[in-house]
Amino acid sequence: MKSTGEILVIGGGIISLAIALELKRQGASVTIVCRDFTEAATHAAAGMLAPQAERIPPSPLLDLCLRSRALYANWTQKLEELTGLETGYWACGILAPAYQENLALKADNLESVWLDRATIHQSQPGLGSDVIGGWWFPEDAQVDNRLLAKALWVAVQELGVEIQTGVTVEKIVQNGDRVTHLQTSAGTWQADHYILATGAWSQTLLPIPVTPKKGQMLSVQMLPESMPLQTVLYGSDSYLVPRQDGRIIIGATSEDVGFTRGNTPLGIQRLLSAAIRLYPALQNDPIQEFWWGFRPATPDELPILGASPYRNLTLATGHYRNGILLAPITGVTIANLVLHQKFDPLLDAFHWSRFNP
Ligand code: GLY
Numbered sequence: 001m002k003s004t005g006e007i008l009v010i011g012g013g014i015i016s017l018a019i020a021l022e023l024k025r026q027g028a029s030v031t032i033v034c035r036d037f038t039e040a041a042t043h044a045a046a047g048m049l050a051p052q053a054e055r056i057p058p059s060p061l062l063d064l065c066l067r068s069r070a071l072y073a074n075w076t077q078k079l080e081e082l083t084g085l086e087t088g089y090w091a092c093g094i095l096a097p098a099y100q101e102n103l104a105l106k107a108d109n110l111e112s113v114w115l116d117r118a119t120i121h122q123s124q125p126g127l128g129s130d131v132i133g134g135w136w137f138p139e140d141a142q143v144d145n146r147l148l149a150k151a152l153w154v155a156v157q158e159l160g161v162e163i164q165t166g167v168t169v170e171k172i173v174q175n176g177d178r179v180t181h182l183q184t185s186a187g188t189w190q191a192d193h194y195i196l197a198t199g200a201w202s203q204t205l206l207p208i209p210v211t212p213k214k215g216q217m218l219s220v221q222m223l224p225e226s227m228p229l230q231t232v233l234y235g236s237d238s239y240l241v242p243r244q245d246g247r248i249i250i251g252a253t254s255e256d257v258g259f260t261r262g263n264t265p266l267g268i269q270r271l272l273s274a275a276i277r278l279y280p281a282l283q284n285d286p287i288q289e290f291w292w293g294f295r296p297a298t299p300d301e302l303p304i305l306g307a308s309p310y311r312n313l314t315l316a317t318g319h320y321r322n323g324i325l326l327a328p329i330t331g332v333t334i335a336n337l338v339l340h341q342k343f344d345p346l347l348d349a350f351h352w353s354r355f356n357p
Helices: 014-025 060-083 117-123 145-159 199-204 265-278 320-340 345-350
Strands: 007-010 030-034 094-098 113-116 133-137 162-165 169-175 178-184 187-190 193-196 211-221 232-234 239-242 247-251 287-297 304-307 313-317
Touching (some): 007 014, 014 145, 014 320, 060 145, 060 320, 094 117, 113 117, 145 162, 193 320, 199 211, 199 287, 247 265, 287 320, 304 320, 304 345, 313 320, 320 345
Parallel strands (some): 007 030, 007 193, 030 162
Antiparallel strands (some): 094 133, 113 133, 178 187, 211 247, 211 287, 232 239, 239 247, 304 313
């Protein structure tokens, strides 16, 4: 039996890393165990920090997302200072062009501006001619999720978190209301407390309703002579996320196909036609990469955060479309819960028992 000390975090994505970072910062002894760091949805994401562009209605989820967005600038700055690595955080705002008048409706009191046809085409040249206007969300932002994941990985290691990759957790073994140990591909592992942050794969370990929702993506490299895109474009059928190195990330499909791997002609064709309609200026830019990932979806599209049926197991999964955005707030709230039993009332809406009343 391998004893990993105080807290064992299961999962190799941004949620697991953000929790481990905060636990370690507060002095805990932490081990991360994961099967394959590169499989996490973290690497497939576009990195939009977009509670407003995603049109999340006023709700506990919107509150959680807004709180996390507010933490981002400082959180990434500290990570960059600690590691000397870039995270690509960019407070670039998000423009949501519309093709129809009814998309001009607005449901919250957050900062946003409706741009009419003339204004939107002037503020972002290169948009499709059938864009009739659009919302400008100046507080939405983006981060380069792959750079961020690397910085987090380095940061937790520098702080002394032990990371064990290539280890599959096969079973969470329980006795009464406690987890006694993990059965893994590398033997049995034991800790005082366990945190489950295994995203789309969570249901292989616990009967909680988290299922994969596949997203296909691609990127192009803007040519030097192309119209520069300086803000995220969030269209009705695709989004375009420009990076500071000249790439544009194009996303994403949303498919119920289980863990079926790979890009498909239909998925990529839909993304390309939506992207060219939205921003024809990119149509001659060279394609750079295709990829896909699996969002962890729950039936009500809300994450599962906090207590579990077991006293020494905490849940942090099901972040669906907002895993990158919700990483800082998940790290802080889960660490405070595990280390100090400090329950943030905002977590109430995300309790696992809503699926097992
Ligand atoms: N957050 C964007 C997506 O999941 O496609």
